[in-house]
Amino acid sequence: MAKTPSGKNNSGRGQRDLKVKVKTARGRKLSSTRWLERQLNDPYVKRAQVEGYRGRAAFKILELDDKFRFLVPGARVVDLGCAPGGWLQVAVKRVNALGEKSGKRIGTVLGVDLQEVEPVAGAEAHVLDFMEDDADVKVKEWLGGKADVVMSDMAASSSGHKQTDHLRIMALCETAAYFAFDVLDEGGTFVAKVLAGGAEGDLQKLLKQKFDKVANVKPPASRSDSSEKFVVATGFRG
Numbered sequence: 001m002a003k004t005p006s007g008k009n010n011s012g013r014g015q016r017d018l019k020v021k022v023k024t025a026r027g028r029k030l031s032s033t034r035w036l037e038r039q040l041n042d043p044y045v046k047r048a049q050v051e052g053y054r055g056r057a058a059f060k061i062l063e064l065d066d067k068f069r070f071l072v073p074g075a076r077v078v079d080l081g082c083a084p085g086g087w088l089q090v091a092v093k094r095v096n097a098l099g100e101k102s103g104k105r106i107g108t109v110l111g112v113d114l115q116e117v118e119p120v121a122g123a124e125a126h127v128l129d130f131m132e133d134d135a136d137v138k139v140k141e142w143l144g145g146k147a148d149v150v151m152s153d154m155a156a157s158s159s160g161h162k163q164t165d166h167l168r169i170m171a172l173c174e175t176a177a178y179f180a181f182d183v184l185d186e187g188g189t190f191v192a193k194v195l196a197g198g199a200e201g202d203l204q205k206l207l208k209q210k211f212d213k214v215a216n217v218k219p220p221a222s223r224s225d226s227s228e229k230f231v232v233a234t235g236f237r238g
Helices: 030-040 043-051 058-068 086-094 135-143 162-183 201-210
Strands: 076-080 108-113 123-127 147-152 184-195 211-217 228-236
Touching: 043 058, 058 086, 058 184, 058 211, 058 228, 076 086, 076 135, 076 162, 086 108, 086 123, 086 147, 108 135, 123 135, 135 147, 135 162, 147 162, 162 184, 162 201, 162 228, 201 211, 201 228
Parallel strands: 076 108, 076 147, 108 123, 147 184
Antiparallel strands: 184 228, 211 228
16 A cells, blocks of 8 residues: 555545646746746646657647548648647648558648758658748649648747737738638638637638638647637638
């Protein structure tokens, strides 16, 4: 029977994991200490380490795909702002980019980012600003055609002002949507992170004009104290 170092019986405490506490240190802000403590106690961070994903964000796209089933074998996928590559890892497995699922179609996974990304087996990553005038042309050339899925977990750099940050990420998401209109094939899917805050109505109207269905989802992997959610637009009308 398990005992504490003092020799007392520990069974009455149950089998709960003890929460890791982080001491404040000279030169470290309180906000940084809280972030570190949250990371150390986050089950999704631990799962990512165990399962080999590059970050907890991988579980967001896994959960969204479990619900909407857009990462199917044979799909051509574009990941905007793909660093560090966790979403690429998920997409490679789901669309069968490595041909590991016998008898299933082989998909294509393409990531673009402003910075270089450590290679992901089965995916192709390019340094590219998707806002450039000819970015859509380059992406279609690299894909060898149009995409079935355009997805984005991008967030604008934080200013520390909640309303400003909300407007920035909504503008980024809307730009990503227009990019998707240029590269998606008919019937395609657009997935992007947004922040709740009142300015997402225009994006909803825009997407509803172009897609058959538009849903707003907060996957379990999104932290409960975060205002982030994801828009999933399916059935692109072309």
